[in-house]
Amino acid sequence: MRITHGSYALAKGVTYSSIDEVYEYTYNERRLLAHGIYRHRDPRQPGGHVIKVHGMILTVELSSPAPDVIHVKTTHHAQGKQADGKYPIDNSQYHPLKIEDQKDCLLVTSGNVTAKITKSPWKIEFLNDAGNIVTSSPHDGMGWAQTLSGEYMGEKLMIAPDEYVYGMGERFSPFIRNGQHVEIWNGDYATTSDMGYKNVPFYMSSKGYGVLVNSSDKVEFEAATEEVSAVRFTVPGNELDYYLFYGATPKDVLERYTFVTGRPPLVPKWSLGLWLTTSFTTVYNEEIVTEHIEGMEKRDLPLTVFHFDCYWMKERHWCDFEWDRDAFPQPEEMLQRLKARGLHICLWINPYVSELSSLFAEGVENGYFLKRQNGDVYQIDWWQPGLAFVDFTNPAACRWYADKLKMLMAMGADTFKTDFAESAPEDAVYFNGQSGKAMHNMYTLLYNQVVFEVLEEVRGKGDALVFARSATACSHKFPVHWGGDCAANYLSMAAELRGGLSFALSGFAFWSHDIGGFYGQDADVYKRWIAFGLLSSHSRLHGDSSYRVPWNFDEESVDVLRHFTKVRHRLLPYLYSCCKTAHDRGTPVLRPMLLEFPDDPTCLYLDRQYMLGDSLLVAPIFNAAGAAHYYLPAGEWTNFWTNERKQGGQWVKEMVDYLTVPLWIRENSIVPMGQVENAPLRSSFDNLELHLYNITGAARVDLYDDGRTVTITAKREGNDVLLTLSEPIPGATVRVAGKADAVAISGKEVRVKTA
Template sequence: RFIDGMTERGIPLSVFHFDCFWMKEFEWCNFEWDERYFKQPEAMLSRLKDKGLKICVWINPYIAQKSKLFQEGKENGYFLKNSRGDVWQWDRWQAGMAIVDFTNRKARDWYCSKLESLLDMGVDCFKTDFGERIPRDAVYFDGSDPDRMHNYYSFLYNKTVFDLLKQKRGEREAVVFARSATAGGQQFPVHWGGDCFASYDSMAESLRGGLSLSLSGFGFWSHDIGGFESTATADLYKRWTAFGLLSTHSRLHGSESYRVPWLFDEEAADVMRYFVKLKHRLMPYLYAAAHEAHAEGIPMMRAMLLEFPGDNTCHWLDRQYMLGGRLLVAPVFQEDGVVRYYLPKGTWTHLLTGKEMEGGEWKEEQYGYMGLPLFVRENTLLPLGQESGRPDYDYLDGVTFCLYQLKDGCTAEQTIYNEKCEAMTVRALRHENTITVKTTGVQKKWKLLIRDLSVTSVINGAAEALQEGTAIQPKEKDRDVFIFF
């Protein structure tokens, strides 16, 4: 009913996740659907896929003594051992829990065989939970130093699962949702911030942790919208929704209650729908930022100091960030909607209202639930896609490049990609009262929107006055457009 409820309210979904109780409690992991609640899992997954959903299931690297797999793993030497040569076990999370030894190739193959059955059933990806509770007194199959393995274990665990997904789903579809990580773990995206509490303080701490992770070389990061522990107020949920949809990956998840928006209030559903659709329109821009993260290692969510290293004020900002190189986001962290944020030097334009502000100073404003400080940097070509009801569409087809505050003598440039890795680059150069726009790469249907200048004439294109600015429709096959104002 939750999926249908989202559909009824016009809130598109992409992935449906099953957390720990898809398996029997305290048998984690046995990698079998709990037949008490999922009597026909393959048919259920098929129905969900018919709704256009991808399927994710929760896993971890632990095998409870109660699991049907425990004896099999024990007899074959697939678990970490203690100094006596017995299976290393503890009871801190579930009784007699063993830990899969990923330094053992046969253990990796055994573990993957269980996941492969789920993939064959219709599962698309895995939430690779845990991996950080690793003992310092265990004996590894390959003789690894247990102190060094305390961090490196998470690398082997996530690599094992990610490599299987690459093999079965292809490199472009392989994705995990990981909690633990160490150096090199950015090769196996995505990571989320763990079990945060439902409070404004925890929301701010989540952002701080995410920016720290991104400064450590991780390109993608997520968090539980509304917090994981406890239950958010309707106010907090709506504020966290805006923040969550302006993160690289967005997920509703919690422990004590369901997180669908209408259980908080119907306005929460309106807020969710608004920011989901905004994110869908931003996908050409976000996908380009994801490509940059993959190719160059520059994270999608950036601490301000990364984008503005010469601005000393930006060196300690941890309650706002850049989403890609052109959008500034400052989430609201208090109930009255007041937010204090800093704009670096330059002219900034609010993406949602069109309001222009000069930077180099602190700002303080009050926002309703449908807004937050979300500013476009000057000299920006911001690509906005069509509202298709899904995040995955051809980002090159029907895209609008919105030109913001192009200063005389400056250039704005943006390259976008689609899922076939086809690319299109648009470059705008302003000289006095003329803007020259050049395109390279694959060219499909696109247009240019100029927001802050009065266009008088166009060569190789047609101009149309709109409420938000002047739309320029290029002539087919013309690579150069000349705009006069």
């Protein structure tokens, strides 16, 4: 929302009151509480003479939940109660502040970041440990606005000429947010606009900090739009609550952010295998499902998860959690037959209940649905007839919903695709008494939390995940998410990657997308998308009205899918260890280039390539000609396919076939690889191969599986590399990239010749 209209005027219908100076303050090691005063002006006097008696107070509280994090909460007309729509952040934890009360300013320090509050005229500067300004809130930055649509609180944080802003959720518009107006408001928007399923009020700056606005209401960002040198954010009401996370690197910022908001859990290793679905509106029954699964086996296409989409239930009865017995007469027996093939089972669900569902009367009787202002159940004729919304702020409704899922898990379901949840009505009445506007974005978080936690309860920690379309802040604690309804063309494929990169910089570690696109069918796009899909954190074949088995496109698609699925299987020890890093530090598996190379200015712009973990650079093909154009940062890189070496710091052009995608390994990398056969279900330590790529100095990898971590280091010593393991791995071998012979590792150390 714009407060101003250009440099000289306020926007139409807006009055804005910002702090003139600190009026009074108190502090201890837990917080600083400052009352900032805005002195009313008398418009009858020349120059708007200040009226000394009158004034408005904004109360600003600074605290710190963790080192390098400053929490800023500003209130107007304190009500003595928390505003609606707060994300589940534990503010009872605190990091002791160091506060210095100087003549002209207050210095509030947490770790390596300091908030410097100038007493008069008011401003806040956020400084790093070297005393340099990271960002600042100027004299007219923080304030209270009256507008034609109500009251708002606002803040303005300055940006530098060479500063770029990223994140704000999964966004398909240009990767860099500068120049964009962003509304944090979830909706069923598909992937073709600047709106999205996963809106997160968090942005990351290229200058070493991130900002989370702690409100699930409609937060609005003006990123270098209203004022080209600032990011303005506004929230409805009389309270503004935000956190500033400082870090020396972008990874550090995400580590601080996910420490405060919650780390992503470790996903099960089986989820890293290939997923195949029934697709959405296709005809499917047990015979067709079995035909597709046997077709994959016959063609040597490894498959780990099979997903049943909406029509496992009877149409217009979604959700009743009852199998359509016409299509699936014996579902329990069918699921057991599929699981005997080594498959895991995923079932589609959503948080809405049709009037025709057998659950509807039960939900009405017990008060499990959202209500209208007059007390009636909130029903609409959209998606399903007479649809009602489960009220996940009601603990009894949560238990009821979870118990229904437990029955499906007892049948054989291993996970659920948690679709929808973007369309909770903003005028609904919730059990917890909070407003529908405040709960609109929060709804998806509560829904996915219920589903994830019941999966974790039944299956145990480390063996639970959902497959969700919508998200908001803190949703990264309940993975996995996929990119929604994209089209089968290269523009949409590129938009999906932009969305995934933005999502990663919003704190989300795991992300997937519909390989080949959801809408439409194009064999060329499908084959190119396969490489992108199999080199993502999670890989799923899913579509709208056509089966996504490769032979439904052409026979070459079968070969391409087989090839990249087996490459993925080889890389699973590496990928699963990346998942453990995500769990430990909050670092995403699929990473924008700037996350690994923050000091390379070229990497700040790149949105058509990415790093998969620390070591692998992937540049998907976005055209029918097979033309690749990508950037290698400084250093020597090794081609995964050919072992060719190439110096970085340059752009590369080449033509590639369907069985190739630009895939380069960073120098000083140890890449653990495993066996192709049944890889998602076997230990990473089984017949492990450690591949060394251009070890010129030192390298390290922490290999995780079976509940244990083995730290592996490599160090260049003349023409040799000394490889050291923190504990022995029986049967493991090491191979220098480009050399034919593997060397057995007996014990905890081995010396490898490189020349």
